[in-house]
Amino acid sequence: MTEEAKKVTRVLIGVDDSENCLRAFNYYVQHIHKSDNEVILFHVSDQVKVPTYALLSEGMALTPDDIRYRVESLRKKNKELEEKYDTKCRDLQIKHKFLLVTEDNHGAGHAIVDAAKKHHANLIVVGSRGLGALKRTIMGSISSYVIHHGHIPALVCPPE
Template identity: 35%
Template sequence: MTDIGRRVAIGIDESVYAEQAFDFYGDNLRRDDDYLILIHTPERFNVMDANLGTPVTRASVLEEILNEINIKVRNLEEKYKKKMEEKGMKCGRFISRRGDPGESIVHVAEREKCNLIITGSRGMGLVRRTILGSVSDYVLHHAHCPVLVCKSPGKPHK
């Protein structure tokens, strides 16, 4: 086995912003000895009955929701495995972790001793970022290593 160089964490999800960040890494920063760690946080789901606002307790509904999430995670993993093969990359790990996306990326990158974290940016304005929170802002301010935030081309930050 060859020596592993940098350990690079990339936050991924179903968005075009994550894909652009991944592509930027692959086209501009990738080294042959990099060890990639793709980090995904599945969507949060609210287990409430839409009509009554009460918790859903039927096991069949919960099972259906969890199966749907698992299918999305598997599809995302397959999509990125294919993209890596097309670019000649090797991936160390695909990690799916529940919780807050920013916290998950920082936690996994630190646990995996990553040298660099790459994340996309949705380009939200100040008000939306303040209300909704920003994964890239969180990662930038809490990471133990350098962070590259890839802005979406043609979308200026406010």
């Protein structure tokens, strides 16, 4: 067996709590997954955003309890997401790990492409919201970014 044949297939799947990501995960499982593949479930978490006016104006400021509540809510949401996909992978006997990063100024698409490089992925799998050209231009498209900036093949699962 050649070195190339022994190479592990490592798949990075972008996940969040949307139906689009779940559909992409299910498509991968049903049509592509092989038992020796390694799956990286990758989530780009929101940040707790505190409006600047809340820090500068009296009477409108967020209290430390408000900020703590927002942080805890986000942590809980991320933990539930991890548990959801961890359970799915365990039930399907898929070797996996869950990676979570916090969104930065470059966006989720950049984070996915960067993680795929760092973790030596051979394939990226993402869902698509199915935005039209105008909305995609204005709002940005993670799947479009991955396709145009990725260094490896990408599978984009469209909405139903």
